Amino acid sequence: MTTEFETMTPRRIVEELDRYIVGQDKAKRAVAVALRNRMRRQRLPDDIRDEIAPKNILMIGPTGVGKTEIARRLAKLCGAPFIKVEATKYTEVGYVGRDVESMVRDLMASAISMVKAEIQAGLKGEADRRAEERLLDLLLPGIKNSDEPIGPTQATFIAPAFDPLAAASAQPASPGSGKAGDTGGRPAGDGTRERFRTLLREGKLDAREVEISVNASGGPAIEIFQGNQMEEMELALGGLSNLFGGKKKRRTVTVKEARTLLAAEELDKLTDQDKAVAEARHRVEETGIIFIDEIDKIANRESKAGGGMDVSREGVQRDILPIVEGSTVNTKWGPVDTTHILFIAAGAFNVSKPQDLIPELQGRFPIRVELEALTAQDFERILTEPKNALIKQYVMLLSAEEVSLEIQADAVHRIAEIAAAANSRTENIGARRLQTVMERLLEELSFEAPEMAGAKVVVDLAFVDSRFKDFAERQDLARYIL
Numbered sequence: 001m002t003t004e005f006e007t008m009t010p011r012r013i014v015e016e017l018d019r020y021i022v023g024q025d026k027a028k029r030a031v032a033v034a035l036r037n038r039m040r041r042q043r044l045p046d047d048i049r050d051e052i053a054p055k056n057i058l059m060i061g062p063t064g065v066g067k068t069e070i071a072r073r074l075a076k077l078c079g080a081p082f083i084k085v086e087a088t089k090y091t092e093v094g095y096v097g098r099d100v101e102s103m104v105r106d107l108m109a110s111a112i113s114m115v116k117a118e119i120q121a122g123l124k125g126e127a128d129r130r131a132e133e134r135l136l137d138l139l140l141p142g143i144k145n146s147d148e149p150i151g152p153t154q155a156t157f158i159a160p161a162f163d164p165l166a167a168a169s170a171q172p173a174s175p176g177s178g179k180a181g182d183t184g185g186r187p188a189g190d191g192t193r194e195r196f197r198t199l200l201r202e203g204k205l206d207a208r209e210v211e212i213s214v215n216a217s218g219g220p221a222i223e224i225f226q227g228n229q230m231e232e233m234e235l236a237l238g239g240l241s242n243l244f245g246g247k248k249k250r251r252t253v254t255v256k257e258a259r260t261l262l263a264a265e266e267l268d269k270l271t272d273q274d275k276a277v278a279e280a281r282h283r284v285e286e287t288g289i290i291f292i293d294e295i296d297k298i299a300n301r302e303s304k305a306g307g308g309m310d311v312s313r314e315g316v317q318r319d320i321l322p323i324v325e326g327s328t329v330n331t332k333w334g335p336v337d338t339t340h341i342l343f344i345a346a347g348a349f350n351v352s353k354p355q356d357l358i359p360e361l362q363g364r365f366p367i368r369v370e371l372e373a374l375t376a377q378d379f380e381r382i383l384t385e386p387k388n389a390l391i392k393q394y395v396m397l398l399s400a401e402e403v404s405l406e407i408q409a410d411a412v413h414r415i416a417e418i419a420a421a422a423n424s425r426t427e428n429i430g431a432r433r434l435q436t437v438m439e440r441l442l443e444e445l446s447f448e449a450p451e452m453a454g455a456k457v458v459v460d461l462a463f464v465d466s467r468f469k470d471f472a473e474r475q476d477l478a479r480y481i482l
Contacts, residue, residue, distance in 0.1 A: 061371030064430015295346030
């Protein structure tokens with residue numbers, strides 16, 4: 001966990017969540033305590049630390065009330081590896097579908113990306129410098145930097161068709177320097193290289209094209225075979241595909257694009273891969289968070305008296321159980337222990353109920369939190385209070401077209417009423433209904449905005465009623481259903 005997070009109390013965690021999520025105080029307090037307990041565990045002696053397992057959380061509530069957002073914001077707040085998965089995409093071993101262990105592999109991949117980004121942030125300057133030298137070697141074959149000879153990797157690059165010396169000679173010569181034409185085709189030394197370096201940094205060579213060799217991408221063909229078989233094949237082969245360096249293909253790109261490609265390649269070379277994997281594994285095992293959504297969809301809905309138990313649903317639960325209990329999952333980066341990963345499960349449970357889950361899995365989610373359905377008052381707060389409030393987003397979007405948008409308080413109140421009424425009369429989709437209502441409200445304005453630069457639009461109660469005339473007159477909400 002980050003040093004900043006270690007100083008945060010549960011109260012401060014809840015305050016941070018309040019900046020983005022309206023209401024649901026019980027759920028916020030539960031996840032805040034769970035996270036604080038993880039920090040407390042880090043301060044304990046090793047023999048006691050290993051005995052303390054995370055208190056997994058089961059969130060119960062209708063869709064669109066903030067379950068996923070709470071978990072996502074929590075992970076971002078503490079800088080922990082986080083993934084969201086849907087329980088419905090996993091199947092019991094032997095059926096067609098993804099293996100439940102793939103959620104741990106996905107979490108590890110997320111952690112690898114996170115750690116690499118942090119490491120590479122401090123290496124960017126050196127990577128850019130190396131990329132510049134390699135690009136100069138490419139533009140000036142045979143003219144080396146006296147301080148840094150051309151490395152073997154530059155041999156994979158193909159010289160451009162244009163004459164670099166002629167390009168350099170087109171620039172004014174600095175006082176006391178010889179002319180480019182005096183080289184007679186011989187290596188011109190640092191003078192020409194430095195002139196090219198200046199042109200390169202000024203962007204005057206960006207449009208020129210060069211031919212380079214890059215790693216061939218697997219492309220969309222690999223995506224066709226995603227699933228158990230592809231994951232098992234990748235795990236079994238490990239790094240065998242890269243044993244001989246992989247395939248290369250030639251590409252003609254601009255100097256600007258070549259610099260980006262070379263910088264990325266140098267950045268990857270500078271990154272200590274073993275260190276990144278070790279740190280990522282540590283973060284996954286100690287602070288990782290897996291959010292399992294739609295867990296109610298794999299509950300056994302049939303009563304035992306009626307028989308007909310769904311084997312596939314129960315099989316998925318039994319496959320998930322050892323991962324939640326704590327087991328070792330093999331990944332292409334090595335084994336990962338799931339004992340101390342925090343699992344947050346969520347579901348609406350409008351058809352099934354938590355008791356329909358197998359008892360062993362129920363026991364692994366000791367903290368249960370019921371999230372409340374959102375009211376019109378909650379919708380009004382959601383529209384205005386959070387840092388990323390929906391109204392703020394639309395104001396900023398239209399400001400990009402130089403249109404000033406103002407939504408008055410009475411209009412916000414009416415929008416919230418319409419959204420709440422739509423949820424009560426049709427399918428309750430929670431706060432997501434606000435997006436539907438806002439799109440309907442501002443559809444015409446968003447269409448005409450490019451021709452309205454400099455205009456100011458005020459959305460008041462009359463404006464809302466005119467756009468939702470059916471609601472105002474007949475309470476007909478069919479047009480505003482997703």
